[in-house]
Amino acid sequence: MTGECARAEILAGAIALNEASDDEREAYRRHLAVCVRCIAAFGGEREIERTMAVLSAARDAESWQPDVRVAGRARTLAGRRLIGRLGATATALLLAVGAYAIFSVNSNRAVVQPASPVTVADAVKVARVARSPERIRAHLPARALPHDRLVVVHNVVTLKRAPVAPPPAPVAARPSVRHASQAAKPASEIADSTVAALSPSAREKRSIAALRTQQTAAPPAERAESLAVFPSSVSIRDVFPLGGENAIVPRPAPIAYSENATGTTAFEVNVDERGVPVRCTITKASGYLVLDEAVCRAAMRARYSPRTIDGRPVPSLYRDAFTFRTGDEQ
Amino acid sequence: MDEVYLRTDEGTRAQARVDAMVREYQTKLARYLRRMVGDAEAALDISQDVFLAAFRIVKAEPERELTAGWLYRAATNGAISFLRRKKIVRMLPLDRDVDRNAWRIDERSAASVDLQAALGRLPSEQAAAVMLTSYAGYSSREAAEILGTSADAVRQRVCRAMRMLRTVMLENAEDR
Numbered sequence: 080m081t082g083e084c085a086r087a088e089i090l091a092g093a094i095a096l097n098e099a100s101d102d103e104r105e106a107y108r109r110h111l112a113v114c115v116r117c118i119a120a121f122g123g124e125r126e127i128e129r130t131m132a133v134l135s136a137a138r139d140a141e142s143w144q145p146d147v148r149v150a151g152r153a154r155t156l157a158g159r160r161l162i163g164r165l166g167a168t169a170t171a172l173l174l175a176v177g178a179y180a181i182f183s184v185n186s187n188r189a190v191v192q193p194a195s196p197v198t199v200a201d202a203v204k205v206a207r208v209a210r211s212p213e214r215i216r217a218h219l220p221a222r223a224l225p226h227d228r229l230v231v232v233h234n235v236v237t238l239k240r241a242p243v244a245p246p247p248a249p250v251a252a253r254p255s256v257r258h259a260s261q262a263a264k265p266a267s268e269i270a271d272s273t274v275a276a277l278s279p280s281a282r283e284k285r286s287i288a289a290l291r292t293q294q295t296a297a298p299p300a301e302r303a304e305s306l307a308v309f310p311s312s313v314s315i316r317d318v319f320p321l322g323g324e325n326a327i328v329p330r331p332a333p334i335a336y337s338e339n340a341t342g343t344t345a346f347e348v349n350v351d352e353r354g355v356p357v358r359c360t361i362t363k364a365s366g367y368l369v370l371d372e373a374v375c376r377a378a379m380r381a382r383y384s385p386r387t388i389d390g391r392p393v394p395s396l397y398r399d400a401f402t403f404r405t406g407d408e409q
Numbered sequence: 410m411d412e413v414y415l416r417t418d419e420g421t422r423a424q425a426r427v428d429a430m431v432r433e434y435q436t437k438l439a440r441y442l443r444r445m446v447g448d449a450e451a452a453l454d455i456s457q458d459v460f461l462a463a464f465r466i467v468k469a470e471p472e473r474e475l476t477a478g479w480l481y482r483a484a485t486n487g488a489i490s491f492l493r494r495k496k497i498v499r500m501l502p503l504d505r506d507v508d509r510n511a512w513r514i515d516e517r518s519a520a521s522v523d524l525q526a527a528l529g530r531l532p533s534e535q536a537a538a539v540m541l542t543s544y545a546g547y548s549s550r551e552a553a554e555i556l557g558t559s560a561d562a563v564r565q566r567v568c569r570a571m572r573m574l575r576t577v578m579l580e581n582a583e584d585r
Contacts, residue, residue: 089568096548133578
């Protein structure tokens with residue numbers, strides 16, 4: 080899989096440069112369908128194009144009209160160099176002072192970070208940070224677990240399948256695939272989803288495992304009842320977030336990373352008939368408030384396509400879950 | 410006497426050739442460099458060095474054809490060594506992850522910050538790959554020639570740069 084991911088990286092680069100052939104695009108799509116890491120890291124083709132559009136927009140908006148020759152005449156090359164060197168020395172000195180303050184608090188700190196140009200103002204800022212011990216303490220654990228290491232796995236709580244249906248799709252399933260399969264599911268499954276959506280049983284206590292067992296053990300009577308409510312001829316399209324499952328992107332506060340917070344948060348969102356989220360409820364807490372909050376915040380920010388019954392939108396309940404785990408991605 | 414005349418003639422010719430190059434490429438080159446090093450003054454310095462080097466080469470070897478690719482290669486090398494010289498400074502805890510909030514607040518005031526912040530966080534060869542292709546308009550193969558690597562390596566670097574850009578964009582979206 081690693082080799083394929085490396086290949087996907089090159090393909091994504093080709094797509095970003097608009098150089099990919101149809102075959103390459105197809106190969107990329109095929110890889111994304113099975114690789115949750117790559118879809119999280121690079122995004123789909125449209126997403127790559129959107130990201131790259133930032134670059135072309137910046138290029139088009141560029142208004143700087145430098146004149147190399149005028150700049151050279153104003154100050155001789157040697158003079159510019161000298162001034163440049165003096166400036167660099169002064170900045171380095173200032174930074175050395177700031178660095179000394181920090182190193183004296185925590186001597187084995189050696190974080191290499193690419194940074195944009197350093198100005199004197201930056202140096203002052205560093206020195207100020209160095210003088211504030213509680214800030215340093217607050218940030219120390221962040222280095223133990225770098226920001227990129229927390230992996231969020233989007234897994235779908237599949238309440239909606241009949242007992243005979245195959246086990247829930249792996250987390251790697253692409254959103255489009257999932258929604259397509261939902262749209263095409265047989266009438267019995269629709270009935271089941273109705274049961275799940277209508278049954279008001281104690282949601283607060285449910286864990287994902289509990290949900291799954293309940294789903295397999297749905298009493299036939301209830302199923303029959305739901306069939307009576309919605310005959311299979313009625314076309315139901317279920318609620319889903321606009322933009323697919325990637326539309327909900329939880330971003331836990333930095334402390335989650337330093338605390339090594341992991342766990343699964345299951346949640347449901349009440350969506351009104353316009354697709355606006357009204358309320359978000361955590362149905363299974365991950366054990367970390369930051370993670371749960373991040374999930375609900377992200378869920379409330381998304382917009383949804385509401386459940387429709389015969390094309391008529393109705394208020395609906397969207398259920399989903401996120402698993403946070405620490406990963407060894409670079 | 411003859412020799413002196415010849416040399417001045419070569420000199421003026423070289424001057425004219427480099428002048429033409431300056432007229433045509435200085436804007437593109439300096440903008441590219443400014444994105445690479447994140448500083449207009451430094452970008453102008455490096456562009457001057459590049460054109461000066463071009464002038465020396467053209468004067469010494471009048472037969473030699475200098476292409477735009479050569480200019481970009483020299484500029485990229487100049488930018489990378491500039492950044493390397495600055496590395497001792499970059500290592501210091503201007504550390505974006507440690508003090509992420511402070512960084513975002515004070516950089517937000519600057520214009521076109523998103524892109525520059527993302528570029529500042531990239532290793533220089535990735536920044537060069539993405540700038541040469543998306544900004545300067547070279548294909549991955551041409552960029553590979555300039556950078557002395559393969560087209561696939563350029564694509565890979567572009568992808569990694571894109572990934573960083575995406576991360577920064579998502580962070581900014583989160584802020585709003």
